[in-house]
Amino acid sequence: MKWGVVRFPGSLDDADAIHALREVLGQDAAMLWHKDEALGGAECIVLPGGFSYGDYLRCGAIARFSPIMQSVARFAAEGGLVIGICNGFQILCEAHLLPGALMRNRSLAFVCDVVTVRVENAATPFTRAARTGEILRLPIKHGEGCYVAPQEELRAMEERGQVLLRYVDEAGVASDAANPNGSMRSIAGVANQGFNVFGLMPHPEHAVEKALGGEDGRRIFASIIAGGARAASRVSG
Template sequence: MKFGVVVFPGTWSDRDCGQVIEQVLGAEVRFLWHKDRDLQGCDCVILPGGFSYGDHLRCGALARFSPVMESVVTFAEHGGLVWGICNGFQVLCETGLLPGALIRNDVCEFRCEPVHLFVERADLIYTANLDRGAVLEVPISHGEGNYFADAATLSQIEQNGQVVFRYCQPDGLVVPAANPNGSLHNIAGIVNEAGNVLGMMPHPERCAEAELGGEDGLKLFNSVLDSMREVLVAS
């Protein structure tokens, strides 16, 4: 099982992801430079957090024209696992691999704090080790994480069950007070219809070791690893 972590100019969570994959998970990691097109046989490509291209024009708008993204789009269209975290989620929306957009937080503040996530989908490769209704504590760190989609798209996303994580209270109640950024329907993470492309604003790589304050994020990495092991063994 090999993870790829894409590095754009301005990406800052690439080494955090690499640390979790290599040191905590014990899996193989390759850093994929934005100018390269070769995904080096990776089974799961992570678009990490940061400020790709300085967030110029719009968050994620310029990253999608990187050579590596052409390969990532093709990989995703053929069912490859593509996991966008924070800025990576913004890139996936700009690329059109996920619906909607992420706009400025309604509070006009950069929010860097732990939040709670209600797990809506436990049938995905990313969430296979979780139960539906589980509550995870994962940090956010963003100024533009306010999920927006027009009414028709939003209703489609809900009907298709594409919402994976919603901001909630520690007891799992999804209420406006638990929403840190104004996201519609408290959306913190969504998948594409096929379920292979996940975008989420919270940072699971920042809570994957007890020393760093929590291990809930590791559950997602472990889910991918365990699911892919089964797939690889079966094939």
């Protein structure tokens, strides 16, 4: 499957995403430059973590205006798959490709930890390789991951199944103590209404190798790859 990883000035996890996709998962992944417009035929776009444009104004607020994001927005509108990780999630919210916003952590502290998240909806292109209710261990590292959206929007999102990941404790229960950043409803990852755009604060690309602490991030990538294979077989069949 062809992937495109966007590199913004200030991106940090772009090379790790490429490594996870190419070396670990055997995918055809290309780096895309923020000033370019071409997506290189990618079937899934990754907006990686980092501090694009120095986090000036608000995290993700400036990246939204880069030339490549105009192409990404068109790609998403046509149903193309887009996954935003950490700063990528912030960019997708600022670009209005996902609902809500990410604010300063409740603690005001940068959190760097491994968290447990529960898969809330496994019937999506980003979670289909997991089970609903499955617990994933994934790393987080962010200062502004507190997910916020209007109450009525949150209710509608929950009803539509747009909340894909929630912070929970080891037993799988959401609680204040298990919420690392104060996110409303312990939300760790959300999809758009079309379920082709997904943003999450945890880093699946840092969790694809046992030697680096865990492989649960593979669930997310395997889900997308499984969908890509299905699409390819539809085309060839």
